[in-house]
Amino acid sequence: MVQQRKIDTHQPNVARVYDYYLGGTANYAIDREFGRQALERYPFVEAAAKSNRLFLHRVVRYLIDQGVRQFIDIGSGVPTMGATHQVANQLGGARVVYVDNEEVAVAHSEIELEKDGNPMHHAVVRADLREPDELWQAVANTGVLRLREPVALLLLAVLHVQQLDDDGRDTGPDLVARYRELLSPGSYLALSHGTADQVEQQRATEMAEFAKMYDHTATPVIWRPHADVEAMFGDFEMVEPGATWTPLWRPEYSGPDAPNVTFDSPSDSVVWAGVARKPRRA
Numbered sequence: 001m002v003q004q005r006k007i008d009t010h011q012p013n014v015a016r017v018y019d020y021y022l023g024g025t026a027n028y029a030i031d032r033e034f035g036r037q038a039l040e041r042y043p044f045v046e047a048a049a050k051s052n053r054l055f056l057h058r059v060v061r062y063l064i065d066q067g068v069r070q071f072i073d074i075g076s077g078v079p080t081m082g083a084t085h086q087v088a089n090q091l092g093g094a095r096v097v098y099v100d101n102e103e104v105a106v107a108h109s110e111i112e113l114e115k116d117g118n119p120m121h122h123a124v125v126r127a128d129l130r131e132p133d134e135l136w137q138a139v140a141n142t143g144v145l146r147l148r149e150p151v152a153l154l155l156l157a158v159l160h161v162q163q164l165d166d167d168g169r170d171t172g173p174d175l176v177a178r179y180r181e182l183l184s185p186g187s188y189l190a191l192s193h194g195t196a197d198q199v200e201q202q203r204a205t206e207m208a209e210f211a212k213m214y215d216h217t218a219t220p221v222i223w224r225p226h227a228d229v230e231a232m233f234g235d236f237e238m239v240e241p242g243a244t245w246t247p248l249w250r251p252e253y254s255g256p257d258a259p260n261v262t263f264d265s266p267s268d269s270v271v272w273a274g275v276a277r278k279p280r281r282a
Contacts, residue, residue, distance in 0.1 A: 014219040021049035024080030058253040075158030150186035192273035236276035243274035
């Protein structure tokens, strides 16, 4: 049974607004108003959000093809437009643990898993990205995954939400470094991140203005340059084609029913992404 929790509906939330961009319904009036204003000013955001979601689908399909059967989806958000376990189920299935700290995202993930999940193979936990060791233990406590064996860690469109410590310092890169340590050898890290690097000047200006909209919410954002995003992979071995714009990453792994999301230029997707593998030690 899904637990009833107190949900903050007094300010827009990044997970619920993202659900709105994807055409979902797990959002509130304040989220829809924020999203409507954003799309009126910056209509490219909708296609960028959908392209990032399709990147998730291709990552899951690719990793299943590589033999991966365990996934941790941190900042998983609301399961709109195809969740990780749903994509995996099309290919034989996988064990998946969803992690988010937003009440609606957790509640809707629970609802989806009640409908088409398997409690032996799927779980959702409420935990904070900024507490990696506690989060890792919560994932372990589900009993769904064997964390000493290789897993795929998904950090998609979550790290451009600033992860601030008590002093207001963004700790995103340090947090990812800790998650790389926690992963067992042979594991994969998939990451996507909003960026205004190497985009047309008009789009860069729009991205700066778009970010300012989030300054008035509980979840301010930061667009990192490509080099800073790629540095988060550490010494992991990049999967071909390396870090790139979301629509360019392994398009051959698109699903048969994938919607057609197109851009005049790949950089219009404004999300830099990639997948890397933790080396196996000799």
